Amino acid sequence: MISKNTIKLIHSLSQKKYRKKENLFLVEGDKNVTDALRSKIKVVHLLATKTFLNEQKTTAAKAIKITEVDEKEIKKASLLSTPQNCIALCEIPAQKKLPLKLEKNISLYLDGIQDPGNLGTILRISDWFGVEYVFCSPDTADIYNPKVVQASMGSICRANIVYSPFENISDLARVSNAEITGAFLDGKNIYEEAFAEKIMLVVGNEGNGIRKDVEARIGKKVMIPHFADTKDKAESLNVAVATGIICAEFRRRHSR
Amino acid sequence: MISKNTIKLIHSLSQKKYRKKENLFLVEGDKNVTDALRSKIKVVHLLATKTFLNEQKTTAAKAIKITEVDEKEIKKASLLSTPQNCIALCEIPAQKKLPLKLEKNISLYLDGIQDPGNLGTILRISDWFGVEYVFCSPDTADIYNPKVVQASMGSICRANIVYSPFENISDLARVSNAEITGAFLDGKNIYEEAFAEKIMLVVGNEGNGIRKDVEARIGKKVMIPHFADTKDKAESLNVAVATGIICAEFRRRHSR
Numbered sequence: 342m343i344s345k346n347t348i349k350l351i352h353s354l355s356q357k358k359y360r361k362k363e364n365l366f367l368v369e370g371d372k373n374v375t376d377a378l379r380s381k382i383k384v385v386h387l388l389a390t391k392t393f394l395n396e397q398k399t400t401a402a403k404a405i406k407i408t409e410v411d412e413k414e415i416k417k418a419s420l421l422s423t424p425q426n427c428i429a430l431c432e433i434p435a436q437k438k439l440p441l442k443l444e445k446n447i448s449l450y451l452d453g454i455q456d457p458g459n460l461g462t463i464l465r466i467s468d469w470f471g472v473e474y475v476f477c478s479p480d481t482a483d484i485y486n487p488k489v490v491q492a493s494m495g496s497i498c499r500a501n502i503v504y505s506p507f508e509n510i511s512d513l514a515r516v517s518n519a520e521i522t523g524a525f526l527d528g529k530n531i532y533e534e535a536f537a538e539k540i541m542l543v544v545g546n547e548g549n550g551i552r553k554d555v556e557a558r559i560g561k562k563v564m565i566p567h568f569a570d571t572k573d574k575a576e577s578l579n580v581a582v583a584t585g586i587i588c589a590e591f592r593r594r595h596s597r
Numbered sequence: 598m599i600s601k602n603t604i605k606l607i608h609s610l611s612q613k614k615y616r617k618k619e620n621l622f623l624v625e626g627d628k629n630v631t632d633a634l635r636s637k638i639k640v641v642h643l644l645a646t647k648t649f650l651n652e653q654k655t656t657a658a659k660a661i662k663i664t665e666v667d668e669k670e671i672k673k674a675s676l677l678s679t680p681q682n683c684i685a686l687c688e689i690p691a692q693k694k695l696p697l698k699l700e701k702n703i704s705l706y707l708d709g710i711q712d713p714g715n716l717g718t719i720l721r722i723s724d725w726f727g728v729e730y731v732f733c734s735p736d737t738a739d740i741y742n743p744k745v746v747q748a749s750m751g752s753i754c755r756a757n758i759v760y761s762p763f764e765n766i767s768d769l770a771r772v773s774n775a776e777i778t779g780a781f782l783d784g785k786n787i788y789e790e791a792f793a794e795k796i797m798l799v800v801g802n803e804g805n806g807i808r809k810d811v812e813a814r815i816g817k818k819v820m821i822p823h824f825a826d827t828k829d830k831a832e833s834l835n836v837a838v839a840t841g842i843i844c845a846e847f848r849r850r851h852s853r
Contacts, residue, residue, distance in 0.1 A: 372832075376829075379829065380829070458714055462835045462838060465831050465834065465835060465838075466831075466834065466835075466838060468830055468831035469821075469823045469824070469830065469831040469833075469834050470823065470824045471823075471824040492835075494831065494832070494833075494835075495831070495832075496831050499829055499830070532849050565725075565845060566848075567725045567726065567727075568725070568726045568727040568848045568852060568853055573632070573635065573636070573755055574724055574725065574755070575721050575722075575724035575725040575750065575751070575752050576628075576750070576751075577725075577750075578721065578722065578725050578841065579718045579721060579722075579748075579750075579837070579841075581835070581837075581838060582718060582721075582722060582837060582838055582841035583841075585834065585835075585838035585839075585841055585842050586841050586842055586845045589821060589842045589845070589846070590845070592822075592824045593788050593846075596824060597824055
């Protein structure tokens with residue numbers, strides 16, 4: 342049985358100010374919750390149906406508090422239009438510190454990504470392609486927004502995410518010998534350009550792209566060529582799709 | 598001044614049954630509306646601010662009916678959380694017929710894509726990479742869903758979209774000499790596998806992938822390799838991202 346207060350708490354977590362106040366974020370959906378339980382994330386309160394609790398007995402046991410609920414209750418509490426079998430209230434971990442050096446050959450810097458779906462999808466891409474760090478400009482959307490968590494499909498539990506001004510990231514790239522490579526509409530064709538052995542890939546805001554002061558520190562500008570044969574065509578690709586294509590192309594040439 | 602009835606009509610168009618009844622769909626956002634006005638789409642009613650109408654004078658004149666509105670009114674009528682300067686009510690064009698033959702070297706078949714954001718993003722990708730047709734299984738989300746239109750960023754006005762059972766598409770691919778190539782998690786590495794000169798790329802539903810009866814007609818199964826070095830990793834890529842990566846890789850090898 343879910344208390345009214347818990348429902349109220351869950352709903353409040355769609356807003357950043359309450360996530361900050363409670364130091365909690367919401368994870369929904371069987372796959373996402375299972376991933377959270379298996380990760381280092383502290384699941385403070387798991388609300389789940391009998392079916393879920395039976396199927397995921399050992400995993401569910403990692404939650405600090407468990408409440409068995411029925412589907413109707415989940416529906417009442419959920420922020421999703423088609424809720425699944427569980428909801429987890431998780432502790433927001435302390436923000437990771439900037440590393441002294443990048444060890445792996447690809448990290449990302451997100452310069453003002455605003456759409457939570459894009460941010461979550463980029464975390465999922467990073468997870469798939471073995472990206473070491475996802476650095477976010479301070480004005481990038483909050484990774485603990487439930488829509489980001491949802492779109493990341495569990496990847497948020499594994500990603501190394503650090504919010505930091507580009508200045509620091511640019512210094513870090515320099516000491517790590519990583520070439521800062523930015524995605525632009527007027528950059529050089531990624532299929533004709535060599536990537537450095539180690540890169541810091543920068544992608545920009547959905548509407549405005551990469552900021553001028555960030556651009557000034559970028560060593561290499563790349564673009565994904567289009568192949569439309571008409572005058573009218575898409576002006577750009579979605580930023581998550583572009584990130585995926587560039588990460589894939591980097592990995593085609595440089596494996597881990 | 599927007600009438601109450603127009604606001605009611607606009608809001609109703611978020612639902613498929615009303616889109617069908619009115620034979621109208623909604624386009625919002627300056628870029629999307631401009632693209633609609635410049636395309637073959639019939640803009641039945643344009644609601645726009647003075648600024649938009651001044652800036653886009655010639656383009657706006659293509660609308661059958663124009664109503665000048667202020668920002669407050671747009672906000673009232675809009676389905677978006679951050680509305681822009683215009684809303685267009687557009688006529689749903691007659692469904693395109695199946696072509697007798699595919700002329701270009703890449704078309705897509707979407708097997709049950711459910712998320713409107715993914716569908717719109719795939720239309721944008723198709724536009725960018727010069728995909729000839731986007732075929733959709735009958736149970737794929739409705740392309741005139743406002744969220745699809747939004748995510749397509751104008752590409753919906755240029756795409757050739759046909760809803761059809763896979764049977765027909767499979768026949769069409771055969772007579773067009775296009776190899777049916779499906780995206781799977783257990784297919785062959787796209788970077789090690791040759792693409793045919795002409796392909797029909799099949800991508801599947803977000804949760805369940807490609808249906809068994811569709812799979813049975815697929816000539817080549819491909820996958821995008823992951824590069825995570827940990828046991829726990831993303832299980833898959835988002836379907837729009839995967840579509841983008843495969844289209845880009847196809848185009849790297851076969852231009853138009």
